[in-house]
Amino acid sequence: MVQVLSFNNASLEREGNTLVNNLNWLVTSDQRWIILGANGAGKTSVLDLAAAWDVPTSGHVTVLDEDLTSADPEWLRPRVGFASSSMSKRIPATETVEDAVVTAAYAAAERRGEEYDELDLRRARRVLNEWRLGDLANRTVLSLSEGEAKRLQIARSIMTDPELLLLDEPTAALDLGSREEILQMLGFFAGNPSAPAIVMVTHHVEEIPLGFTHVLLMKNGSAAYAGPLATTLTSENLSDVFGVKVTVFNNAGRYSAQATL
Ligand SMILES: Nc1ncnc2c1ncn2[C@@H]1O[C@H](COP(=O)(O)OP(=O)(O)OP(=O)(O)O)[C@@H](O)[C@H]1O
Numbered sequence: 001m002v003q004v005l006s007f008n009n010a011s012l013e014r015e016g017n018t019l020v021n022n023l024n025w026l027v028t029s030d031q032r033w034i035i036l037g038a039n040g041a042g043k044t045s046v047l048d049l050a051a052a053w054d055v056p057t058s059g060h061v062t063v064l065d066e067d068l069t070s071a072d073p074e075w076l077r078p079r080v081g082f083a084s085s086s087m088s089k090r091i092p093a094t095e096t097v098e099d100a101v102v103t104a105a106y107a108a109a110e111r112r113g114e115e116y117d118e119l120d121l122r123r124a125r126r127v128l129n130e131w132r133l134g135d136l137a138n139r140t141v142l143s144l145s146e147g148e149a150k151r152l153q154i155a156r157s158i159m160t161d162p163e164l165l166l167l168d169e170p171t172a173a174l175d176l177g178s179r180e181e182i183l184q185m186l187g188f189f190a191g192n193p194s195a196p197a198i199v200m201v202t203h204h205v206e207e208i209p210l211g212f213t214h215v216l217l218m219k220n221g222s223a224a225y226a227g228p229l230a231t232t233l234t235s236e237n238l239s240d241v242f243g244v245k246v247t248v249f250n251n252a253g254r255y256s257a258q259a260t261l
Pocket residue numbers: 014015016017018019037038039040041042043044045046
């Protein structure tokens with residue numbers, strides 16, 4: 001299997017704070033990872049490094065065979081899909097849904113009257129249909145519901161056929177139906193052997209889609225536990241990283257957790 005991400009004693013410091021602390025972590029192309037951890041554990045900082053939006057202060061991070069300390073981020077970033085609320089804020093609210101997806105092929109956040117390749121337009125329409133946005137193609141980004149906007153973030157991030165897909169809380173703040181719809185679509189996507197390696201940050205074990213294989217449990221910027229979901233997402237490990245006694249349940253591959261306070 002091809003290695004797509006490697007953190008070797010990687011640390012990230014900002015304004016005297018240690019956001020990522022001597023992290024060691026490997027991801028291969030066949031794996032789909034969940035990152036879990038308490039608020040401030042460093043999850044988003046790890047995604048920023050994996051997306052080549054940041055460079056480690058010490059140690060090494062290798063993304064798709066490129067060491068971030070020497071890589072050209074402009075060349076590397078289009079190879080990584082990154083779906084997050086902060087990325088989507090860069091898309092103008094008046095952009096149409098279709099344009100918001102097709103511009104991803106050119107690593108631009110806004111369509112400025114460029115002529116797009118028929119091939120890109122066709123791919124954009126396919127991606128829009130796959131993420132149930134086909135009927136909304138001519139609507140403005142502003143008019144979308146939270147659930148539709150989350151699906152648009154994902155559609156945009158996979159438009160370039162990335163070798164690594166990063167998802168930052170793709171189901172945060174959604175109602176039950178919208179959350180389950182996205183989890184089902186992500187599970188279907190993740191279960192396809194030709195899908196890229198995926199790393200998804202979430203706050204809740206209930207939001208782990210089927211088809212995900214591994215979990216990184218973060219504490220104070222480091223990997224407290226990392227490995228296959230079935231053996232790593234245990235009551236003991238989750239209790240340790242969240243600092244409360246938790247019982248984890250596994251119902252046919254979907255997880256839930258309950259604290260004993
Ligand atoms: N630019 C910065 N300067 C200083 N400290 C920062 C900066 N950005 C983040 N931090 C701190 O680094 C820590 C890790 O932040 P990060 O956003 O990566 O955590 P997180 O696990 O994603 O948190 P959350 O679950 O709340 O989103 C936090 O304590 C945060 O306050």
